[in-house]
Amino acid sequence: MFGPVGQAKSSSLLDEYSSLLSDAVMRHRARAAEHSARVEAEIANKMKSEFISNMSHELRTPLNTIIGFSKLLAEHEQRPLGGKEVAEYGALIHDAADHLLAIINDILEISKLQSGKYTLEKRQTNIGEILAGAVKSYQMMASEAHVDFKTDIAPDLPTTRGDPAKLRQIFMNILSNAMKFTPANGMIAVTARPSADGGVLIAIRDSGLGMSAEQIDIALTPFGQVDSSRSRWREGAGLGLPIAKALVELHGGLLELRSKKGSGTDVVMAFPADDNVNAPAPAETQSHAALTP
Numbered sequence: 001m002f003g004p005v006g007q008a009k010s011s012s013l014l015d016e017y018s019s020l021l022s023d024a025v026m027r028h029r030a031r032a033a034e035h036s037a038r039v040e041a042e043i044a045n046k047m048k049s050e051f052i053s054n055m056s057h058e059l060r061t062p063l064n065t066i067i068g069f070s071k072l073l074a075e076h077e078q079r080p081l082g083g084k085e086v087a088e089y090g091a092l093i094h095d096a097a098d099h100l101l102a103i104i105n106d107i108l109e110i111s112k113l114q115s116g117k118y119t120l121e122k123r124q125t126n127i128g129e130i131l132a133g134a135v136k137s138y139q140m141m142a143s144e145a146h147v148d149f150k151t152d153i154a155p156d157l158p159t160t161r162g163d164p165a166k167l168r169q170i171f172m173n174i175l176s177n178a179m180k181f182t183p184a185n186g187m188i189a190v191t192a193r194p195s196a197d198g199g200v201l202i203a204i205r206d207s208g209l210g211m212s213a214e215q216i217d218i219a220l221t222p223f224g225q226v227d228s229s230r231s232r233w234r235e236g237a238g239l240g241l242p243i244a245k246a247l248v249e250l251h252g253g254l255l256e257l258r259s260k261k262g263s264g265t266d267v268v269m270a271f272p273a274d275d276n277v278n279a280p281a282p283a284e285t286q287s288h289a290a291l292t293p
């Protein structure tokens with residue numbers, strides 16, 4: 001169809017088109033890369049400002065309570081207060097200060113855990129008793145919130161080695177999340193039984209909001225909260241879960257989250273047999289099998 005001149009012309013046209021096309025592809029790629037870098041930077045910025053606003057809110061709320069009510073108490077000569085009001089304001093100040101101390105302790109705890117210089121006081125421990133104690137603190141709250149609370153702690157659990165205060169802290173942190181993220185008419189179930197390797201397997205399940213796989217990663221990161229927007233109604237600093245996981249691991253155990261958005265969350269913890277406390281945690285690949293209740 002083309003003569004020699006036509007052929008040369010068409011091949012130079014093809015060359016031209018192909019170089020135009022490759023330029024266009026390059027430009028498109030550059031734009032896409034620039035766009036995704038911008039989107040990533042925007043997401044990072046948004047997370048940073050949400051984090052700062054959430055933490056300021058977490059710290060300011062109890063501080064404002066303390067400042068406001070202590071002022072009223074201090075001015076009681078100008079504006080007399082009844083005995084009931086004095087007791088009520090005193091209790092509010094006390095609770096707010098307690099809450100502030102808990103946040104500060106958590107911040108110190110996570111930085112200590114991350115520094116790798118954390119030491120546990122390990123002794124022979126009845127883990128079932130500690131779990132039952134933590135459950136008791138939440139049972140009343142669950143019934144007030146119309147959440148069904150089931151407990152099944154096997155009576156023949158083997159003793160483990162650990163730090164009772166830290167074990168309690170682990171269970172309280174996980175139970176506090178189950179309570180916080182399970183709406184009325186939901187369910188929380190706590191089970192504990194001996195594991196095949198002589199340790200103890202504990203599961204705390206809830207029928208609450210649940211999380212996607214990416215959200216689980218966020219939740220396990222210090223200060224990470226799945227919904228940290230301003231509309232957030234559940235308080236917290238985003239430290240309970242990473243602290244619990246690090247403390248379980250310091251006991252030589254494993255903590256795993258299984259969850260699906262909208263279908264509740266299972267937190268499964270495997271504590272090793274008494275003589276395994278100082279053994280390193282099993283490899284990631286073994287964790288699933290070890291944690292299957």
Ligand SMILES: Nc1ncnc2c1ncn2[C@@H]1O[C@H](COP(=O)(O)OP(=O)(O)OP(=O)(O)O)[C@@H](O)[C@H]1O
Pocket residue numbers: 106173177178180181206208209210211218219220224225226227235236237238239240241242264265
């Ligand atoms: N059982 C759960 N169901 C649904 N979401 C959860 C659950 N547990 C944790 N999360 C999500 O993971 C986030 C991190 O949990 P974590 O316990 O570390 O922090 P927090 O509860 O927000 O605050 P803190 O425990 O420090 O008071 C929560 O804010 C929530 O978004």
Ligand SMILES: [Mg+2]
Pocket residue numbers: 173176177236239240241
């Ligand atoms: Mg929490």
